[in-house]
Amino acid sequence: MxxxxxxxxxxxxxxxxxxxxxxxxxxxxxxxxxxxxxxxxxxxxxxxxxxxxxxxxxxxxxxxxxxxxxxxxxxxxxxxxxxxxxxxxxxxxxxxxxxxxxxxxxxxxxxxxxxxxxSQTPIQDDVIQLDNLVIRCTEHTIHRNGEEIQLTPREYQLFELLARNRGQIIRRDVILERIWGYDAEVTSNALDALVRLLRKKIDRPGERKLIQNVRGIGYKVEADYV
CATH class of the missing domain: 3.40.50.2300 (Response regulator)
Structure with missing residues (x-):
């Protein structure tokens, strides 16, 4: 859940x-x-x-x-x-x-x-599909073009957060709080580093770039649901 x-x-x-x-x-x-x-x-x-x-x-x-x-x-x-x-x-x-x-x-x-x-209907879909990328939330797995992408728990949590709110800008402070917690002493540079690592795995050469930086505000995923 x-x-x-x-x-x-x-x-x-x-x-x-x-x-x-x-x-x-x-x-x-x-x-x-x-x-x-x-x-x-x-x-x-x-x-x-x-x-x-x-x-x-x-x-x-x-x-x-x-x-x-x-x-x-x-x-x-x-x-x-x-x-x-x-x-x-x-x-x-x-x-x-x-x-x-x-x-x-x-x-x-x-x-x-x-x-x-x-609940008469599932509260939440188990599957999120963005273009050719599929997230299976219960299993915490991600596939793109049928190939599984291995993410760390923190990378997965960040990408699922962005994917569930597709098209919406998630502010940097909100991401820091949700991924690291309220009491964690984490710099904004740690978020940028995490995004860079995530992009290397999600947005491979030749693929549509899903993770977008909104300068000075935060990040978002921009893609069409299939």
């Missing part, structure tokens, strides 16, 4: 993110509610995991806004509130499910699987 996690407790958020990645999920982690809405509507997430209590805007308010504006994706609330009225409030706001803190990760993963099964 491609998961957006919104959790302001940095210790808990780091742990949840780590455990989700161990289960082969791709995770974007935000620590405030300020940007959650924009991330949710601008990216094809399989699941939003929203903490009820966050700075700027709480998870229930975000959930209500998303549903009001027609958002159809799965939403799971994290909450320390286990009173019946609170559970009803969260579900009435549009959450598909909730889990009460503290929780066991086995239960979290089971609820995630249940949300996927209950």
């Amino acid at each position: 491609y998961v957006l996690l919104a959790e302001d407790d940095r210790k808990l958020g780091k742990l949840i993110s780590h455990m989700l990645k161990k289960e082969k999920h791709v995770v974007d982690w935000l620590t405030t509610g300020e940007d959650v809405y924009d991330y949710a509507v601008g990216t094809a997430y399989d699941l939003l995991i929203l903490d009820w209590m966050m700075p700027q805007e709480d998870g229930v308010s975000i959930c209500h806004r998303l549903r009001r504006d027609g958002y159809q994706g799965a939403i799971l609330l994290l909450t320390a509130r286990d009173a019946l009225d609170d559970r009803v409030k969260g579900l009435d706001a549009g959450a598909d499910d909730y889990i009460v803190k503290p929780f066991e990760f086995a239960e979290l993963f089971a609820r995630m699987r249940a949300l996927t099964r209950r």
Whole structure:
């Protein structure tokens, strides 16, 4: 799954993110509610995991806004509130499910699987195709002209991020946060170096150049879906 996690407790958020990645999920982690809405509507997430209590805007308010504006994706609330009225409030706001803190990760993963099964259609296509390049998201594999391209985990994460948002410019600061994390001390040069390595593997001589630099802003993938 491609998961957006919104959790302001940095210790808990780091742990949840780590455990989700161990289960082969791709995770974007935000620590405030300020940007959650924009991330949710601008990216094809399989699941939003929203903490009820966050700075700027709480998870229930975000959930209500998303549903009001027609958002159809799965939403799971994290909450320390286990009173019946609170559970009803969260579900009435549009959450598909909730889990009460503290929780066991086995239960979290089971609820995630249940949300996927209950969906009438797949939440996210397993395959992204850009011209003659095919990404199989569950397998984390990329083929171009039928030939598999071997990427490091970080290279794959960057290219999938760009491919899922094809045609949209992803800002440099957003890429740094999503690929290396909020607390990582990484220079912009590290991103440029990663892109250079990725281009050598993806954009080989004679192939259409998919990865484009938008000077001073960020990067994007520009290609036609087949």
